[in-house]
Amino acid sequence: MSTLSSPVLELRGISKSFPGVKALSGVALNLYPGEVHTLMGQNGAGKSTLIKVLTGVYTPDAGQILLEGTPIQPASTLEAQNLGISTVYQEVNLCPNLSVAENIFIGRYPRKLGRIDWRGMQQQATSLLERMQIRIDVTQPLARYPLAIQQMVAISRALLVSAKVLILDEPTSSLDEKEVELLFSVLRGLREQGMAILFVTHFLDQTYAISDRITVMRNGEREGEYACSELSRLELVNKMVGVPAGDTAAEPAAEPAAAAPSSAAAAPAEATLKLPAFLRALGLGRKGALAPMDIELRQGELLGLAGLLGSGRTEAARLLFGADRADSGTISIDGKDHNFNSPRDAIAAGIGFCSEDRKHEGAVLELSVRENLILALQARLGIMRAIPMKRQQQLAEDYVKALGIKTASIETPIGTLSGGNQQKVLLARWMATEPKMLILDEPTRGIDVRAKQEIMDYVTALCRKGMAILFISSELPEVLRCSDRIVVMRDRKAGGEYPRGALDETSVLHVIAAGDAHE
Structure with a gap:
């Protein structure tokens, strides 16, 4: 200096x-x-x-x-x-x-x-x-x-x-x-x-x-x-x-996964361990983006990814969805190996992805609520199998009601809706494809408290019905409250995997700051 x-x-x-x-x-x-x-x-x-x-x-x-x-x-x-x-x-x-x-x-x-x-x-x-x-x-x-x-x-x-x-x-x-x-x-x-x-x-x-x-x-x-x-x-x-x-806690974080959670948290954590695995990724990585890591996600489980900006959370999600090409590792769905060359491959395998970049990678602001909602389903069916207008309208009306989307009409441009209602439409977009797994990258960023709670209540209900959910959020209390398991990311690597109840906000920060000689 x-x-x-x-x-x-x-x-x-x-x-x-x-x-x-x-x-x-x-x-x-x-x-x-x-x-x-x-x-x-x-x-x-x-x-x-x-x-x-x-x-x-x-x-x-x-x-x-x-x-x-x-x-x-x-x-x-x-x-x-x-x-x-x-x-x-x-x-x-x-x-x-x-x-x-x-x-x-x-x-x-x-x-x-x-x-x-x-x-x-x-x-x-x-x-x-x-x-x-x-x-x-x-x-x-x-x-x-x-x-x-x-x-x-x-x-x-x-x-x-x-x-x-x-x-x-x-x-x-x-x-x-x-x-x-x-x-x-x-x-x-x-x-x-x-x-x-x-x-x-x-x-x-x-x-x-x-x-x-x-x-x-x-x-x-x-x-x-x-x-x-x-x-x-x-x-x-x-x-x-x-x-x-x-x-700041004086003690370091609990040991990964092997550490026993409290009795109150043990029941749900143990219950999810008995569920069948939907997705397994072994050694999944991409040079300059994510060090090889293992991810397993079970049916009816919400797996949270915690970490600071740039820790590798979004990079892992994009690799799992085929938005970026992995240069190492394998992905299996229901025990069968898959090679995701594009998001279309992931959609065909039953995976949906709500991007953190709602404006550029999510909502098409000039299109209506109905048009935004049916985009993923139409992409899965292909351009030669157009969804009939009556079916589009019925889907849109059903999800507007189910998610409480506040809009004057299903033909209202999505760009005129609030951030929370835009996010609900994007969630409905993927629900219309009837996915087995949903990747949610910062689904509640920039929306009001009530909309956050409504979205997370809906996501939790989906999980209880058997959907596998990968949940990414910068808000640690939200990740800790909702997740059955948590993988903490730091510097583009997995820093440890923990069951529900093994971490609190302070101990997550300890994991993120792992290897500090001052501790």
Whole structure:
């Protein structure tokens, strides 16, 4: 960590609001030369908004940004870059068909006698990469190199403009362990050269591997700024989720599955153990997304996945549904092996999936309640077997009544409904396919308390009727209250499996922060 007294970048009282939402409130941050400063917080904490303010995408409503002591007001990403603030995003924004050198210099090609100086460009590109101890053929197309090298090329492009501040926004989300270590080796080298680095991540292990200081954000505010060496993992998790220090348990979490639950919880847990298995996944994984893990889900059981944002919960759900292709492991349904090449295969096997991204992967806002409701069933039947209009209307009317969906008509555009009612329509969509298993990824996020309770009551009733349910939620009390078993995820791995009653909110946090030397 830098010992310099003057920050290269200083944020004072940054606030930003959108209609109905206070995204940032009085946020402060100091970034010093020769340090890696990590920004952490749960989904909705304000990290992305803060980065967009820093890089000129948003103009703050209040507050001040100072670069080397001088107030700045970047009005665009280009202006921020010209000032010396460069950003590398999670998704590499480069051109894979162009050469490495062309990607580094695109838009800024060096010229000689009125023409592009190809030789000079290639020499400079090689020199920039060697500064980061990366030695590759810069004349080759970028697509020939792995994602980690593409990240280095993006960083080299940022360094080309004499960046004073390098912002890395979730750069490791798609990298495996070896690629992460390569990136961190580069960052350590840049830190030694005096670069000020702001690192945005949700991975605990990576935070402690690279950080000098940590700023924690929660609900659009800065919770605090800490030296990495003085903040334990458990304390960090507590601060991210808002658990008061006095509520932190002194004892570690119970042992996985083998630990005996309390007598009150033992009966339902033991009952589900006797149910037949519907789905078994062994060694299921995807490079850069999820370490190989085992999942078993029984008929009439609700299995909860708990963990922080980025812990691997959604990645596991998408692999089970065929939305992403697994590169390791096997899946069996009712004892028969399946290879899910697409969601259609999973639907055919009796699996439904309510995505956490309701607006982009769930509801088609311009379509009516009826049209949204029959989408999955129509997809399963195929375009050659259109569902008769009377059948569509009857399904829609039945589920509107069964789930208490508040809408003027089944022909009302779903985009005009409240979030809770939209979620009920999406749940009805999958119920219309008569699934044997339902994956619910954050089904109650962003909806009111009454709608939450109605949805969870309905889900619990489905479970009692024999449906297998995989339930993902960031709200720990909800997961603990509803689940027959819980798998705790951390850093894209399964941290342990626990029966009902073996965990409480505090012990879940201990599992998430496992391996902390301070405990």
